[in-house]
Amino acid sequence: MCRASSFLLYRRVSSAWGRTLPFLSNGNRSPYGSVRHPPIRHIRSSSLSWDSQRGVKTDVDSSEFKKWHNGGGWIHSSAKVEPTVVVEIGAVVHSGSVLGANVHLGSGAIVGPDVGIGQATKIGYNASLCNCSIGDHCIIHNGVSVGQDGFGFDVVEGRMLKKPQLLHARIGNHVEIGANSCIDRGSWRDTIIGDHSKIDNLVQIGHNVVIGRCCMLCGQVGIAGSVTLEDYVTLGGRVAVRDHVSIVSKVRLAANSCVTKSINEPGDYGGFPAVPIREWRKQIAKIRQITKMPQSPK
Numbered sequence: 001m002c003r004a005s006s007f008l009l010y011r012r013v014s015s016a017w018g019r020t021l022p023f024l025s026n027g028n029r030s031p032y033g034s035v036r037h038p039p040i041r042h043i044r045s046s047s048l049s050w051d052s053q054r055g056v057k058t059d060v061d062s063s064e065f066k067k068w069h070n071g072g073g074w075i076h077s078s079a080k081v082e083p084t085v086v087v088e089i090g091a092v093v094h095s096g097s098v099l100g101a102n103v104h105l106g107s108g109a110i111v112g113p114d115v116g117i118g119q120a121t122k123i124g125y126n127a128s129l130c131n132c133s134i135g136d137h138c139i140i141h142n143g144v145s146v147g148q149d150g151f152g153f154d155v156v157e158g159r160m161l162k163k164p165q166l167l168h169a170r171i172g173n174h175v176e177i178g179a180n181s182c183i184d185r186g187s188w189r190d191t192i193i194g195d196h197s198k199i200d201n202l203v204q205i206g207h208n209v210v211i212g213r214c215c216m217l218c219g220q221v222g223i224a225g226s227v228t229l230e231d232y233v234t235l236g237g238r239v240a241v242r243d244h245v246s247i248v249s250k251v252r253l254a255a256n257s258c259v260t261k262s263i264n265e266p267g268d269y270g271g272f273p274a275v276p277i278r279e280w281r282k283q284i285a286k287i288r289q290i291t292k293m294p295q296s297p298k
Contacts, residue, residue: 065092073105082119091123100136112147118173131185135173135195143180146171150184150191150207150225163187165207172196178203178219187225194231212249254280 065074073087076095081087085099090107093099097111100119105111109123112130117123121134124142132147134140152163167186171193177183178201185191186208193199194213203217206225213231217223221235224243233247236255241247246262253259254270254277263269271280 064095068093071105073107106142115147124179131167132169132171132183134171135175137174138171139176141177141179141181141201144177144182146177146183147185148182150187152187152207152225167191169193172213175199181205184209184225189226200237206243218255 064077066077067073068075068081068085068087070083071086071091072089073091073093075081075087075093076097078095079093079097079099081093081097081099082101082103084101086104087093088105088107088109091105091109091111093105093111094113094115096114098116099105099111100117100121102120103117104122106123106125106127108126110128110130111117111123112128115129115131116133117129118134118136118138120136121138121140123129123134123140124144126142127140127144128146128148129140130147134146140146147169149162149165152165153160154163155161165185165187167188167190169183169185169191171177171183172195174196175193175198177193177199180201181199181203183191183193183205184207189208189210191205191207192210193205194211194215196213197211197215197217199205199217200219200221202220204222205211205217206223206227208226209223209228211217211229212233215229215232216234218235218237218239220238221241222239223229223241226244227241228246230247230249232250234252235241236253236257238256239253239259240257241259242261245259246264247259248264248266250266251263252268253274254268256272257270257274258272259269260273263274268277269275269280270277271283274280275283
């Protein structure tokens with residue numbers, strides 16, 4: 001594409017998306033420079049949204065949303081929001097949600113219907129919260145998704161049929177969830193993250209998982225559905241845990257380990273499949289010895 005064509009395309013896109021806003025609604029300059037948003041006149045009186053519980057599309061009357069005085073975001077008239085809450089421009093709070101004192105919603109954050117957020121919790125840019133509750137003093141970083149459907153399907157007569165995912169995700173107090181991590185809601189029991197647990201970036205937590213207090217999950221950990229982690233469990237980077245297993249309290253797993261069966265004794269583990277750390281180190285040493293043995297001539 002030539003430079004003239006690129007310029008014309010830019011002019012068309014910029015005019016379609018409305019005027020440039022170099023300042024946020026609170027009077028401060030945006031750290032990202034100009035902020036573009038659709039002009040208000042383009043918002044229709046009603047729009048369609050997906051109701052994942054019933055599997056149908058429902059009407060949402062946008063006239064029931066009002067601009068929040070502290071930050072410039074939008075809240076539904078039925079939402080219960082404390083006056084000290086900050087809802088930044090571009091953030092939306094849907095019907096029936098409850099936001100405690102001093103909650104801060106970053107731009108682009110979406111709080112779905114009937115979500116509860118405890119006091120002094122901070123929600124980052126473009127986070128998505130639905131079918132869940134968040135405790136007090138939590139930090140939810142940019143791009144986190146909590147409460148979406150879990151990954152469950154049945155094969156019936158050669159077709160893949162979705163299993164119902166109708167329960168919730170419950171996040172405790174003082175929990176921190178890193179950027180772009182995902183926590184699915186439950187199908188037969190709620191997905192639970194215990195108080196003071198810390199979750200790194202890019203972590204996947206499947207439906208029905210229960211994580212205890214003060215657990216630490218490092219980057220790219222993947223936990224399959226219906227896993228139970230008791231208190232003070234630490235998972236190193238890229239640890240994988242298969243579905244329907246349990247890990248007792250005070251277990252630490254080395255990076256890149258894979259848990260294929262329940263761990264019933266506290267301690268350090270590593271390898272694929274995960275075994276006690278001393279046994280894993282012996283396995284690695286034995287493999288090195290074998291690879292260093294002289295090859296017999298053919």
